[in-house]
Amino acid sequence: MITRRRALSATLATTGVALTGAGLTPLLAAHARTPPATGPAPAPAQALDKFQRPMPLLPVKRPLGTNGKSDVYVMTMQPARAQILPGAPTDVLTYDGHFPGPVIKARTNRPVVIRQRNRLTVPTAVHLHGAAVRPDSDGDPMDVIEPGEDRVYHYPNRQPHAPLWFHDHAHHLEAENVYRGLSGCYLLTDATERSLPLPKGRYEVVIALRDARFDAQGQLAYAMGDRGRNTLLANGVPYPYFQVAARKYRLRLLNASNQRRFELRLADGGPLVQIGSDGGLLTAPHTTDRIALSAGERADVIVDFARYPVGSSVVLTNTTGSGPAPDIGEVLRFDVVRTAADPSEIPDRLRTLPPLPRPDAEREVVLRMDEGGEHPGAYIDEKVYEPGRVDARIKFNTSEIWTVTNANARAEHNFHLHLVQFRILDRAGRPPEPGESGLKDTVFLAPGETVRLQAVFDTYRGHYLYHCHMFEHGVRGMMATMHIR
Numbered sequence: 001m002i003t004r005r006r007a008l009s010a011t012l013a014t015t016g017v018a019l020t021g022a023g024l025t026p027l028l029a030a031h032a033r034t035p036p037a038t039g040p041a042p043a044p045a046q047a048l049d050k051f052q053r054p055m056p057l058l059p060v061k062r063p064l065g066t067n068g069k070s071d072v073y074v075m076t077m078q079p080a081r082a083q084i085l086p087g088a089p090t091d092v093l094t095y096d097g098h099f100p101g102p103v104i105k106a107r108t109n110r111p112v113v114i115r116q117r118n119r120l121t122v123p124t125a126v127h128l129h130g131a132a133v134r135p136d137s138d139g140d141p142m143d144v145i146e147p148g149e150d151r152v153y154h155y156p157n158r159q160p161h162a163p164l165w166f167h168d169h170a171h172h173l174e175a176e177n178v179y180r181g182l183s184g185c186y187l188l189t190d191a192t193e194r195s196l197p198l199p200k201g202r203y204e205v206v207i208a209l210r211d212a213r214f215d216a217q218g219q220l221a222y223a224m225g226d227r228g229r230n231t232l233l234a235n236g237v238p239y240p241y242f243q244v245a246a247r248k249y250r251l252r253l254l255n256a257s258n259q260r261r262f263e264l265r266l267a268d269g270g271p272l273v274q275i276g277s278d279g280g281l282l283t284a285p286h287t288t289d290r291i292a293l294s295a296g297e298r299a300d301v302i303v304d305f306a307r308y309p310v311g312s313s314v315v316l317t318n319t320t321g322s323g324p325a326p327d328i329g330e331v332l333r334f335d336v337v338r339t340a341a342d343p344s345e346i347p348d349r350l351r352t353l354p355p356l357p358r359p360d361a362e363r364e365v366v367l368r369m370d371e372g373g374e375h376p377g378a379y380i381d382e383k384v385y386e387p388g389r390v391d392a393r394i395k396f397n398t399s400e401i402w403t404v405t406n407a408n409a410r411a412e413h414n415f416h417l418h419l420v421q422f423r424i425l426d427r428a429g430r431p432p433e434p435g436e437s438g439l440k441d442t443v444f445l446a447p448g449e450t451v452r453l454q455a456v457f458d459t460y461r462g463h464y465l466y467h468c469h470m471f472e473h474g475v476r477g478m479m480a481t482m483h484i485r
């Protein structure tokens, strides 16, 4: 570990990134080939004509083969140029050349093995968000793949179906690495999910949402904590349209933004039926007019476009977050272009969840960051993340209740536990909303808010992270380590 850490420190030194969270000075990493901004001022997002390009379907990655009982993949992290804006292509960092990355489809109890080849100029670490994996496959921030090296990650998939996603987690580099493109979806399915008559095939669509800021040359502009990322992308395209049939669709939504939270609605206030969240299906469908997604969260939503006449459109809107409404108020447009048979149904009961055991321990976690200042510190329990320091000691095969508080008056946070899917017991003293009553791995915390959650630590022992999933808060220090033993 010391050797790796020394190696990473050396790399970080050459890229101009300091190793301490509080005094972190973000400088352009070696891979950032963004030319100096000598042209006209960056075009505001509203200058982009909306709904001009189709939303692409994300490519599904095929396994190279099977190794006994595992699906074996080889994936290459490589620079690429993506046609995101009209005009010049944008330099991005990718898994396999795709922006955003490809989708991996996995099955419960069928392991996946991925050889990740780092052909970038920066260290990387791949974290499968929401998965229970051994520590050496969890993408620990200090356990990096150096440029030019390969690393094999083992994903046992011994957990129920869930919409997982993978992204970079290299210490102090993850925020910029993910921003430049290092994220992808990983859909884990099982017999429970497959037995349901939900929309499938072409009527099940992954939509990865995020924000970005582009400079005058059409390059991704990165600055820590930038609140000016006002261009919204769906599957890598700004403000696309998506042609649908007048029938039910299952939308697998991911918020892959560094910091931005979305509150998604149909422009006509039409119903959204939420059937799942981070850890898979809810126990029962929940009809709402609003889906809130903080950075890293997922939602599984049915929209019935049979409500709309063929030839009409409905815009998916966003009603929260920083930025001018013309930029951030609309996400994509659904165009209803044809009729189609619809044998799909939304069952009244989707799954059962095991009752929570009696807790063995309780602990409190406080998230806080400095509000204001050029390089605000960010803390868990008033401490900046220190690799190797154990902040929470947990007995294997026990269950704990964590009371997590956002101690800020203005800043939003969220909270992500590696390794486990947890249940939310209450939010601000009230039972969780139906949309967050299932299995979760990331939970939003409004300023001043407290959430109590319960997790069972019965899969793997070792060191795992817990942190704010607003990447730039994590980079500034809002991360900690739990040791399960």
Ligand SMILES: [Cu+2]
Pocket (backbone or CB within 6 Å): 367, 412, 413, 414, 468, 469, 470, 473, 474, 478
């Ligand atoms: Cu935060």
